Amino acid sequence: MPRPYKPRYRRRLPHLQPQGGTFFITYRLHGSIPVKLLWKWKMELEKKKAQIEHQAFNEAVLRKKRGEAYWHYFFERYDQYLDSNPNGPYWLSKPEIAKVVADSLSYCGEHFFYLWAYCIMSNHVHALLSLREGSPPLYDALGRHKSFTGNEANKLLGRQGDFWQHESYDHLVRDNESFFRILNYILQNPVKAKLVGQWQDWPWTFCSAELLP
Template sequence: MNSHEFKKVFHRGNLPHLQPLGGTFFVTYNLANAIPKRILDKWKLEFELQKKAILDNSENIKEDLDKLHKRNFLERDKYLDACRNDTLCEINGELAQILVDSINFWDGNRIDLICYCIMSNHVHLVFRLLDKTETDTPKYLEDIMHSIKQFSAKKCNAILNRKGDFWQHESYDRLIRNDEELFRIVLYVLNNPVKAGLCKNPFDWKWTYLQEKFKKIML
């Protein structure tokens, strides 16, 4: 294994998080003001206590930590879905279109875009990292997400005539291990606006995208 095949980032407590090149990822990022700090602090404390209990007592640490991360994500996503803050998907769609453009810019260059769903205060995104850039340099998940969030934040803040953080600094990301998990996550993303009561059919939601080859397989 050479130095470019994996990159470690340390944004999940003290546990290193590996981002393999060529990996397929499920990413969720939300507005900076979407979840109040007091709730984030509460969740963080609960998470750390549960993580410590797993590390101290579990006979299957990897599996139990994975379940903990999933529960933590679902709790956050449920909260975000319940908040009807229309900042991203306002009637004229100007902000949502900026997000679409920020994602599509890298499709075919740094990523193979599989699906996305832009909600009122958060974004779900599934893509595969391509192995190399046009300059033959590695493509890392954190670099892609930094670019997407930085570009869209600058543009959206300009439209809203404001400054400061647009996105919450940390994003949720999950390495997808196999096709079964990929299909399950794609369905979850597509059904997010349905689950939130915004439409009856996933593709009635304007800000949903699914790659054509996946439509042929899944629909």
């Protein structure tokens, strides 16, 4: 039986999870970003948000400005740091580990959510998904996926301890324009990182056939 629905919860990153929504998800390997750096970005984001709050915007503009601030002052730095791969770990670069994650995402895509796209990089994963009617809340479905893949990956690596960072980044996708902008962002991640010339060449990128021409 699923745990009681939590519409909002917080670790270090903000989460807003209405049931039945479409989400852009990013989760990463444990220890892949230094805690001090995360807090530096967070403090700079809070400073920018405070500046926005003092300006005379209506609610719609204020929500947009908050989203833009989060993207530019936190998420872009977060993702660029992961793509630059300065410190490791890089366990997802091992094909046998990436396959565990890909297979689990496919399973979850059949049982918990509609899986539109994903990209597995060496230390993080991006995914675009919509929750199925009657499925567990996002935090529950993603938690099951991370628990299973973390345990299986640790067996293959012959190690113990945390595999994934506990908190994940999740962004509620509100309209079609945002959906396709995020879809392109996910597919182009290995291209932007100069790992391949086109997204179809990256072995750990998936895009639903429904979205392809």
